[in-house]
Amino acid sequence: MKKILLLFLLITTLNFSKENVRAVSTSQFTTEMLLAIGAENQILGTAYLDDEILPELREKYNKIPVLSKGAPTKEQFYSLNPNFLTGWKSIATPKNLGTVEELKENGVEVVFTKSQDSSKIEDIYSDILMFGDIFNLKDNAKNVVKNMKEDINKVKEKNKNKNNIKVFAYDSQESAPFVVGGNGIGNTMIEIAGGENIFKDTNFSFGIGTWEKVLDENPEAIIVIDYGSVSYENKIKYLKNNSPISQLEAVKKNKFIRIPLSYISPGIKVSKGIEIISNGLREEKK
Known part of the structure; x- marks a missing residue:
């Protein structure tokens, strides 16, 4: 009986996986x-669009x-009769679509x-x-990964003999800056791009930094999300006119790199x- 039940579960899982997925995606990165x-x-x-979809994916x-x-809302979600959910983890909470257990x-x-909690x-x-x-x-998935690896390797090759540039990656907020920390994909991206994140020693992906730290580190370039x-x-207007770091050389000389x-x-x-x-870091170095 146990073998029959196990076989049934395996078959239903395979059918779900291969043919009958009816998905809702609640983050831009999973949608893309x-x-x-x-x-x-x-x-x-879909839900939670942060900015523009890649042009080559826009028609889809x-x-x-x-x-x-x-x-x-739960009503919007269940009206579609979905059997699969992905996106931000915060969507599976009682105030949103319910817990993972409730959804199942x-x-x-x-x-x-896994990557939303990884560097x-x-x-x-x-x-x-x-x-x-x-x-x-x-x-298709293998081809996407292959192309990404090739593009990243080109950047690594371009930067392999160049010195790292000290970077402050600013997300938002004024009383204390919300920044890219050392425990997420943003820090890894900065390193591969030839930068050194001034908040690399923190244990968060995004979190609260201090203006004093930015002043002490005196970064050469500022990434603005x-x-x-x-x-x-x-x-940019705030950083230049009203922020505690308005007198830093990087700010006065407009050493900003915009990234959505x-x-x-x-x-x-x-x-x-x-x-x-x-490209932004190398441009600033000229």
Whole structure:
């Protein structure tokens, strides 16, 4: 009896994995991963768009319903009859779509990417390959990973004999800066791009830093993450006119590198994000 039950579970899992996925994606990075591997026909809806979808994925994306700018309601979610959920981990909480246990009880398989809690680009590759397996698009997923590796290796080769440039990566906030820390993919991207993150010794991916630390470190370039209700231009205006670091050389000389949030999030854009940072750092060095 146990063998029969085990076989049944295996068969239903395989059927789910290969043919019957009805997915909702609640982060831009998972949405772009799924679109990049060609899973658009199995995506019922999306949410949490940080900025523009990659141009080559836009046509696919525009055919899929957007449930919400932020977290969709349970009514919006279940109206689609999904059986698969991925995206930000925060979506599986009582105030949003319910706990993982509740979702599973309602017939929804929940898969969160390992890379959103990791500083390793290899974990992004693993997530893409995982989705390739779940959506029966293994070859497509392998090609996406292959192209990302090639692009990143080109940047590594370009920077291998160059000195690292000290960098402050500013996300937002004024009383104390919200920054890219040392325990996430952003720090790894900065290192590959030829930078040294002044908050590399912190244990967070994004978190609260201090203006005193920025002043003490005197970075040569400032990465400014573009997203949210405060525009990139207004962030620059604050740093130049009202911030405690307005007199730093990097600020006075406009040594700013703009990067949209989705290019420094754990998804397929990291290779392009690394290139943006690398080009910006080398430009500042001239």
